[in-house]
Amino acid sequence: MSFRVEQVLTPEGIRGPVEGGLQCGMVISIARAFGDLISPEGDREFLIGRDARSSSASLAEAVSIGLRSGGHHVTHIGLCATPMLRWYAAEQGFDGAVMITGGRLPPTYNGLKLYTHHARALSVGHGLEEVLARVEPPFHSGHACTPELHYSSPLADYAAVIRSHCRTHTPIKVAIDAGNGIGGLDTRMVFSHLHTVRIWELGFEPDPAFPKRSPDPQTPGALDALSDCVVTNGCHFGIAFDGDADALMLVDETGRSISPDRFGGLLALILLEQQPAGTVIHGPAVSPTVVAAIRAAGGRPLEVRDGSAATIQAAMREARALFGISDQGNYFYGDLYATDNALRSLIELINGLADRSQPLSALLDALSLVAA
Known part of the structure; x- marks a missing residue:
């Protein structure tokens, strides 16, 4: 060799x-x-x-x-x-x-x-x-x-842990695109026992050829089928996993794609409602508007030199942080060993929407108002 x-x-x-x-x-x-x-x-x-x-x-x-x-x-x-x-x-x-x-x-x-x-x-x-x-x-x-x-x-035990973070029984409709990667397996197990959440499955069967879209959901056009599904079926939102289901992208109820830092900012606000004054680690690509919104909500934003998983995880453990936002659509949770978890992000978004009467698009637009 x-x-x-x-x-x-x-x-x-x-x-x-x-x-x-x-x-x-x-x-x-x-x-x-x-x-x-x-x-x-x-x-x-x-x-x-x-x-x-x-x-x-x-x-x-x-x-x-x-x-x-x-x-x-x-x-x-x-x-x-x-x-x-x-x-x-x-x-x-x-x-x-x-x-x-x-x-x-x-x-x-x-x-x-x-x-x-x-x-x-x-x-x-x-x-x-x-x-x-x-x-x-x-x-x-x-x-x-x-x-x-x-x-x-460990799939059943893992799914039970993720499912335990769901705090709502409000009916909600979600389109989920696993992209023929690996994310459909645990997603199906989690939602098989959350009967108030109705999901539309796209690309849940693993296929090594990735025939439907790129395994990178940030590739241009990768969210088109998801957006169509959300609008056609009146879903509250849609998410698309990457190939190994540790990162995800979001579209709102109008089919509009949402930047990773705005999605991360909304997740931070949802978590801060449960744990006020928590520390939120973030990479340099997170916008000043999102950082200001986290601070206005009582959180303590802390920027690290890069948005890599290892850097954010190390900073979260040192600061005992609540949450972390990477530059690539990965979101980290202090109570999950400071690791990134796309399914947990999906569950927290469901929690946040169920607590509000506004659609997702309005909540995201309000991020800048919170920061003002």
């Missing part, structure tokens, strides 16, 4: 084309290096999950081989959204976790998201370079490969 860091290291993490880039041999070496970073002596517990891309199953096996060759123990949870993996890793106290997902990238790409204890994300500037610096081809194993493979299915 001819390993070159520049092949896979991006500002978002480990990403690359599967052909000629992120191949199994390379992934075995990266996983081994990650395990060695956590504990060179082995004997630690790791969690692995994956999305539905064609290459993800084989890459998950490569991660397993790399970790087990270092003497570590591996639990697979199979197909899952990234937020579910992070929740389960933190909830069960795993020493590390790996999510195999291309996220918003095209189907021919894939990637690895690495997490340490308490689901802390590794990224550029937050430990990822240390992992890749340990990769030295050719790959050699100093441990016998641990024979045990464990399997777990």
Whole structure:
């Protein structure tokens, strides 16, 4: 294997084309290096999950081989959204976790998201370079490969936790576009027991080809079908997940798309009603109007140097923050181990709308009035 860091290291993490880039041999070496970073002596517990891309199953096996060759123990949870993996890793106290997902990238790409204890994300500037610096081809194993493979299915428990945050019984209609990514699985489980919420499903069946739209919901045209569904069926709003369902985009009842920072600002106001004076971490792309609205509502906005998941998560833990707003449509919750969770954002928006007589468009337009 001819390993070159520049092949896979991006500002978002480990990403690359599967052909000629992120191949199994390379992934075995990266996983081994990650395990060695956590504990060179082995004997630690790791969690692995994956999305539905064609290459993800084989890459998950490569991660397993790399970790087990270092003497570590591996639990697979199979197909899952990234937020579910992070929740389960933190909830069960795993020493590390790996999510195999291309996220918003095209189907021919894939990637690895690495997490340490308490689901802390590794990224550029937050430990990822240390992992890749340990990769030295050719790959050699100093441990016998641990024979045990464990399997777990936390979907029902995870869905119950997300569902528990719903505080309303007011009937509401929502269009949800999973984009043929992984988000339809846990979304369907959550809403199967919330009978006052009627949902219109778009692209809920995982398909590695992403035939309906780009896995990046911010791509021009990606929200067209969702907007049409909202208007045609008289929904209160619609949301679209990205490929691994940790980020989402919003359209209001008129089919108008809403910028991520305005959506984040509205979520912050909803949460501040329940927990006044909470700290809200945000990236530099959040507009001054949204920051002013958070402050006017009694919150304590705190800007960090960039809107990456690792930076926001670290700042939230240090400040014991209530909420975090990234620059890319990811929203973080202090009571979910400071991780981002698109389904929780959907639930909080349902809570906020149920408490008000105004449509979503009016609430969003009022953000600037709150700041005034």
